[in-house]
Amino acid sequence: MVRIMSAFVLIWLSFSAQSLELQGTLTQGSLIRGQLEPGAQLRLNDEPIRVTAEGKFVLGFGRKAALEQRLTIIGADGKMREENIQLSPREYKIQRIEGIAKRIMKPDPDNVARAQADAKRTRAARARFEQQTSWQQSFIWPLKGPITGVYGSQRFYNGEPRSPHYGVDVAAPTGTTVVAPADGVITLVGDLFYSGGTVIIDHGFGVSSTFLHLSKMLVTEGQQVKQGDIVAEVGATGRVTGPHLDWRMNWFKQRVDPALLVPPMAR
Ligand SMILES: [Zn+2]
Numbered sequence: 001m002v003r004i005m006s007a008f009v010l011i012w013l014s015f016s017a018q019s020l021e022l023q024g025t026l027t028q029g030s031l032i033r034g035q036l037e038p039g040a041q042l043r044l045n046d047e048p049i050r051v052t053a054e055g056k057f058v059l060g061f062g063r064k065a066a067l068e069q070r071l072t073i074i075g076a077d078g079k080m081r082e083e084n085i086q087l088s089p090r091e092y093k094i095q096r097i098e099g100i101a102k103r104i105m106k107p108d109p110d111n112v113a114r115a116q117a118d119a120k121r122t123r124a125a126r127a128r129f130e131q132q133t134s135w136q137q138s139f140i141w142p143l144k145g146p147i148t149g150v151y152g153s154q155r156f157y158n159g160e161p162r163s164p165h166y167g168v169d170v171a172a173p174t175g176t177t178v179v180a181p182a183d184g185v186i187t188l189v190g191d192l193f194y195s196g197g198t199v200i201i202d203h204g205f206g207v208s209s210t211f212l213h214l215s216k217m218l219v220t221e222g223q224q225v226k227q228g229d230i231v232a233e234v235g236a237t238g239r240v241t242g243p244h245l246d247w248r249m250n251w252f253k254q255r256v257d258p259a260l261l262v263p264p265m266a267r
Helices: 109-127
Strands: 002-005 008-015 018-024 031-036 041-044 047-049 056-060 068-074 080-086 094-097 147-149 154-157 160-162 168-171 177-179 184-192 196-204 207-217 230-234 244-251 254-256
Touching: 018 068, 018 080, 056 244, 056 254, 109 184, 109 196, 109 207, 147 244, 184 207, 196 230
Parallel strands: 094 154
Antiparallel strands: 002 008, 008 018, 018 031, 031 056, 041 047, 041 068, 068 080, 147 168, 154 160, 168 244, 177 230, 184 196, 196 207, 207 230, 207 244, 244 254
16 A cells, blocks of 8 residues: 655555555655564665664665665564565756856865865764664754755866765855754764865764854754754855855765755745
């Protein structure tokens, strides 16, 4: 049985005591939350996935994730079964950005070293495993404003191809407050070469939000925040052409699209 609930696709498979429920958009770049019978274990393409005592779990599929994904479920009774998930492919936009400063386009060796150290720091923050289960909440937009960049776009800076854009950009004046989209713990606060003022909020089980280009960071590492708490202010720091918030979401290394987790932007 397949039920469609608002923007979410819900799949419910029931075999006596066995069940698998998936919540989310079954597409590339999606965070999928799920429910198994309590006591069951889960593997995704043979990799063990943490499941809460109540049978809840979360998975993230990257921008170019394989369309066929294999779940192996080991029930509380020890019986193993397989379920395949079919993801729909996405088409990504091409975005051309001009007017990026030479300092940023061709960074000198000191800045290259700085950017590499920054990347190591963000990778470490996103690789953490936090026990909290705030990823189960309904996420909210961290601020309101026009969306000026979307997840997955292939980008050209001053005509040169660069890595895709993984966040959703919301334009707002410098100083506009940014709130936590869900509860979490702050795992990184820093001034990074490309992303400028940066904050990472860990929502648990590998799910994190990253905010880039901030003018002010109003939290400290290790601080626990609640959904709706003010954490920062919009800015134009790092590789940008104007003030905006770039909101990124990860499931460990996999980059997922925040826009799939929130209602359409209401203006
Ligand atoms: Zn951006």
